[in-house]
Amino acid sequence: xxxNDLVVNNPLKALGLEKKTKxxxxxxxxxxxxxxxxxxxxxxxxxxxxxxLGNKVLHVSIGQSVDKTRNWYxxxxxxxxxxxxxxxxxxxxxxxxxxxxxxxxxxxxxxQERLDDLVKQEIFKPECLIIDxxxxxxxxxxxxxxxxxxxxxxxxxxxxFSAVRHREDNRKSADGVPAxxxxxxxxxxxxxxxxxxxxxxxxxxxxxxxxxVDPGTKLKLDPSTLLIQKK
Amino acid sequence: MKDLSKVRNIGISAHIDSGKTTLTERILxxxxxxxxxxxxxxxxxVGAKMDSMxxxxxxxxxxxxxxxxxxxxxxxINIIDTPGHVDFTVxxxxxxxxLDGAILVLCSVGxxxxxxxxxxxxxxxxxxxxxxxxxxxxxxxxxPYKVTKQLREKLELNAHMLQMPIGLESDLQGxxxxxxxKAIYFDGDNGEKIREEAIPAEMADEAQEKREALLEEISMFxxxxxxxxxxxxxxxxxxxxxxxxxxTLALEFTPVMMGSAYKNKGVQKLLDAVELFLPCPxxxxxxxxxxxxxxxxxxxTNNPADPLVALAFKLEDGRYGQLxxxxxxxxxxxxxxxxxxxxxxxxxxxxxxxxxxxxxxxxIDSCGSGDIxxxxxxxxxxxxxxxxxxxxxxxxxxxxxxxxxxxxIIPVDNKAQVNMSKALNRFTKEDPTFRSFVDKxxxxxxISGMGELxxxxxxxxxxxxxxxxxxxxxxxxxYREAISQRAEFNYTHKKQTGGSGQYGRVAGFMxxxxxxxxxxxxxxxxxxxxxxxxxxxxxxxxxxxxxxSLIGAPITGVKVTxxxxxxxxxxxxxxxxxxxxxxxxxxxxxxxxxxxxxPIMKVAVEGPSEFQGAVMGSIxxxxxxxxxxxxxxxxxxxxxxxxxxEMFGYSTVLRSLTQGKAEFxxxxxxxxxxxxxxxxxxxxxxQAEQKNN
Numbered sequence: 001x002x003x004n005d006l007v008v009n010n011p012l013k014a015l016g017l018e019k020k021t022k023x024x025x026x027x028x029x030x031x032x033x034x035x036x037x038x039x040x041x042x043x044x045x046x047x048x049x050x051x052x053l054g055n056k057v058l059h060v061s062i063g064q065s066v067d068k069t070r071n072w073y074x075x076x077x078x079x080x081x082x083x084x085x086x087x088x089x090x091x092x093x094x095x096x097x098x099x100x101x102x103x104x105x106x107x108x109x110x111x112q113e114r115l116d117d118l119v120k121q122e123i124f125k126p127e128c129l130i131i132d133x134x135x136x137x138x139x140x141x142x143x144x145x146x147x148x149x150x151x152x153x154x155x156x157x158x159x160x161f162s163a164v165r166h167r168e169d170n171r172k173s174a175d176g177v178p179a180x181x182x183x184x185x186x187x188x189x190x191x192x193x194x195x196x197x198x199x200x201x202x203x204x205x206x207x208x209x210x211x212x213v214d215p216g217t218k219l220k221l222d223p224s225t226l227l228i229q230k231k
Numbered sequence: 232m233k234d235l236s237k238v239r240n241i242g243i244s245a246h247i248d249s250g251k252t253t254l255t256e257r258i259l260x261x262x263x264x265x266x267x268x269x270x271x272x273x274x275x276x277v278g279a280k281m282d283s284m285x286x287x288x289x290x291x292x293x294x295x296x297x298x299x300x301x302x303x304x305x306x307x308i309n310i311i312d313t314p315g316h317v318d319f320t321v322x323x324x325x326x327x328x329x330l331d332g333a334i335l336v337l338c339s340v341g342x343x344x345x346x347x348x349x350x351x352x353x354x355x356x357x358x359x360x361x362x363x364x365x366x367x368x369x370x371x372x373x374x375p376y377k378v379t380k381q382l383r384e385k386l387e388l389n390a391h392m393l394q395m396p397i398g399l400e401s402d403l404q405g406x407x408x409x410x411x412x413k414a415i416y417f418d419g420d421n422g423e424k425i426r427e428e429a430i431p432a433e434m435a436d437e438a439q440e441k442r443e444a445l446l447e448e449i450s451m452f453x454x455x456x457x458x459x460x461x462x463x464x465x466x467x468x469x470x471x472x473x474x475x476x477x478x479t480l481a482l483e484f485t486p487v488m489m490g491s492a493y494k495n496k497g498v499q500k501l502l503d504a505v506e507l508f509l510p511c512p513x514x515x516x517x518x519x520x521x522x523x524x525x526x527x528x529x530x531x532t533n534n535p536a537d538p539l540v541a542l543a544f545k546l547e548d549g550r551y552g553q554l555x556x557x558x559x560x561x562x563x564x565x566x567x568x569x570x571x572x573x574x575x576x577x578x579x580x581x582x583x584x585x586x587x588x589x590x591x592x593x594x595i596d597s598c599g600s601g602d603i604x605x606x607x608x609x610x611x612x613x614x615x616x617x618x619x620x621x622x623x624x625x626x627x628x629x630x631x632x633x634x635x636x637x638x639x640i641i642p643v644d645n646k647a648q649v650n651m652s653k654a655l656n657r658f659t660k661e662d663p664t665f666r667s668f669v670d671k672x673x674x675x676x677x678i679s680g681m682g683e684l685x686x687x688x689x690x691x692x693x694x695x696x697x698x699x700x701x702x703x704x705x706x707x708x709x710y711r712e713a714i715s716q717r718a719e720f721n722y723t724h725k726k727q728t729g730g731s732g733q734y735g736r737v738a739g740f741m742x743x744x745x746x747x748x749x750x751x752x753x754x755x756x757x758x759x760x761x762x763x764x765x766x767x768x769x770x771x772x773x774x775x776x777x778x779x780s781l782i783g784a785p786i787t788g789v790k791v792t793x794x795x796x797x798x799x800x801x802x803x804x805x806x807x808x809x810x811x812x813x814x815x816x817x818x819x820x821x822x823x824x825x826x827x828x829x830p831i832m833k834v835a836v837e838g839p840s841e842f843q844g845a846v847m848g849s850i851x852x853x854x855x856x857x858x859x860x861x862x863x864x865x866x867x868x869x870x871x872x873x874x875x876x877e878m879f880g881y882s883t884v885l886r887s888l889t890q891g892k893a894e895f896x897x898x899x900x901x902x903x904x905x906x907x908x909x910x911x912x913x914x915x916x917x918q919a920e921q922k923n924n
Contacts, residue, residue, distance in 0.1 A: 098858065
């Protein structure tokens with residue numbers, strides 16, 4: 001199967017980021033929602049997009065096992081391709097590495113140390129970074145800023161984070177970015193929010209500096225597959 | 232009739248060095264099967280009961296799972312002790328196939344290690360309900376809370392502690408039972424006297440809190456319990472036990488017990504848990520294949536009055552001659568019965584019937600469904616089904632991995648040659664992943680198996696048990712060849728050198744086959760190849776796939792279709808069409824872009840995080856692909872896929888890289904094409920070898 005077969009209707013394209021990713025923009029994105037609505041599924045779709053464009057993706061999963069993370073990739077890829085598994089496509093597989101940490105053991109410094117090991121020994125030099133499970137509730141502005149600087153200094157094209165918003169916390173930024181990221185929204189180039197309404201799972205673009213779609217454009221998620229679709 | 236609700240067939244599986252053999256030894260002691268305790272690497276020179284092979288005693292590891300029988304209260308327990316090394320996983324898998332439940336032993340210091348993950352995966356594959364036992368709570372650094380958390384996070388089990396330790400490490404005194412809310416201590420020289428007391432005051436609040444959390448968790452398995460909790464007040468203990476049992480049998484809950492087998496603490500309570508929470512034979516539905524109804528699956532009944540269905544899951548050549556371990560699934564087997572081996576179609580008379588207690592035995596007259604017993608002097612292979620002739624059936628086949636490594640063995644003298652043949656005959660029957668054959672070209676005997684250690688152990692056993700001294704060659708990887716595209720062939724075999732000639736033409740195409748080794752399709756119409764020569768063609772193609780032309784490795788995954796041909800009324804023959812097919816295959820094979828496949832192993836390296844970079848580097852150097860790393864406090868597990876050919880001697884390299892602090896396990900994952908450079912080298916070496924011969 002040609003890899004290009006899969007680069008159709010993908011989330012980067014939906015946001016108008018595909019060409020820019022190829023050209024090498026540096027962009028930091030964030031997917032927010034309440035727990036269990038499909039943040040990981042979206043991150044994995046971004047990751048698969050990047051991998052199929054030939055970029056190396058390091059998926060950092062905080063609090064989840066390697067197997068569980070791998071299953072996400074298999075599930076999403078299998079939905080996109082009629083049953084293919086990542087392992088069956090070596091070109092895709094070699095572009096991915098998964099690194100998992102305990103909630104308590106993750107820190108930027110430690111992560112950087114691990115990444116340095118990989119890069120210096122030429123084992124794996126990621127171009128896209130996925131960080132799933134980062135605890136924004138206990139991270140201060142400085143910590144997130146450090147991650148942004150880290151991206152800029154380490155030659156990464158993009159970093160995508162996920163963040164959990166809590167139903168009971170109604171704080172919001174002027175752009176509508178909910179807590180706990182309402183005071184650090186300026187550090188991100190793109191912010192998406194999964195917002196279920198009735199039967200529909202809307203994917204709202206709260207902010208997108210680099211997107212070639214208009215802010216306010218609505219995407220949605222297929223509730224059964226969690227694949228991104230245009231509304 | 233025997234009450235099957237009083238039978239438990241259980242296995243004990245774990246990471247090496249979690250102390251499972253010691254635990255089994257204590258179980259046998261408390262169930263009065265043995266009257267003294269011996270340690271695994273004991274100073275008394277006796278060794279633990281379950282490690283009956285000399286080699287096991289010497290290395291301190293369990294290689295063959297010995298079956299043993301014991302009684303706890305009014306429950307009959309059959310225990311299979313299983314090996315912890317991944318190289319012997321076929322033993323583990325076979326044990327799991329015949330078991331109804333298992334104890335997953337974990338070290339309270341090491342926690343969930345790579346081998347525990349493999350074993351857990353195997354238990355999940357065979358739907359085996361399990362109890363976790365956190366052993367070695369007396370060791371420095373023991374932390375059963377951490378291990379329980381790992382069971383939930385790493386193994387994704389809904390694991391909850393049914394006990395709390397009273398003291399830990401050298402201060403381990405006993406445990407609090409969170410169901411009965413009593414403190415339990417183990418007195419006497421060997422912990423045989425159980426003393427129940429009130430929970431120490433300083434632990435009472437925490438115990439209450441943990442009990443409430445536990446009850447809330449298990450209430451989802453029992454409406455009765457949920458109602459009782461809502462009403463408040465005391466909950467009947469039996470309701471709690473029933474809820475835990477229900478959750479455990481549904482594989483939705485894993486009870487966590489703890490203690491220290493070595494210090495004689497907690498083992499009796501674990502036995503109680505086996506009785507209370509693990510399934511009896513009737514709790515589990517096992518299936519057999521009806522050979523009279525094109526292998527239709529049917530559930531075995533467990534009824535001792537029904538026709539017999541029994542599975543031979545293990546063979547052993549011991550001091551009493553050949554022993555065949557069987558598990559009966561329905562019916563009754565009585566001494567003197569004649570049973571039917573559904574694989575061979577032969578009838579077999581049952582001579583002696585025994586319950587095995589490691590390497591001692593107890594003769595019995597009959598055994599009912601759900602039992603695990605041993606038969607004497609029965610000629611069969613491991614995995615055979617014995618049944619009543621009326622219901623010709625086979626138990627579902629076991630998952631048997633293909634061997635990935637081979638080496639040549641040369642007997643040192645004639646006597647060794649004879650003994651070696653005997654040994655190989657026995658081992659290949661005992662262990663389906665261990666194979667042997669004679670290389671026709673070199674005349675060498677080749678053995679193949681699942682890893683270096685696997686083969687090493689068999690070579691050692693040949694020496695010790697059969698007095699067969701052999702010299703072993705360097706290990707070789709079991710490569711395969713496969714085609715990568717469709718190709719056509721049209722070959723005429725013609726030979727006329729006086730007398731009757733040979734003539735045959737075979738045409739068609741070959742294509743890669745997604746699943747399976749070889750498929751032959753006859754699409755001949757109009758009798759261009761007469762019917763009687765079609766099987767000759769198939770034979771010719773079959774001979775061709777046995778040895779590829781790149782490096783002489785067997786060809787896998789190829790579908791050959793013949794759709795045209797020609798014959799001669801006088802000169803065509805069986806041989807002519809076989810040779811024509813061999814020629815046709817050769818012609819098509821090179822056009823079908825053949826490639827060499829190599830076994831890829833799934834490798835998990837576990838060690839202190841500080842060595843992560845070095846370990847990853849070492850995997851990278853070995854053409855390995857790192858799938859992921861899991862950082863757990865001070866330890867990291869790196870998962871990778873590495874070609875087997877690059878893994879020889881890795882244990883030494885890993886030891887020196889990590890000051891001996893890291894360890895690794897590996898198991899076969901798949902066959903994948905070798906990179907071009909490696910392929911060219913292999914072809915070159917093969918050609919040179921051919922030239923020299």
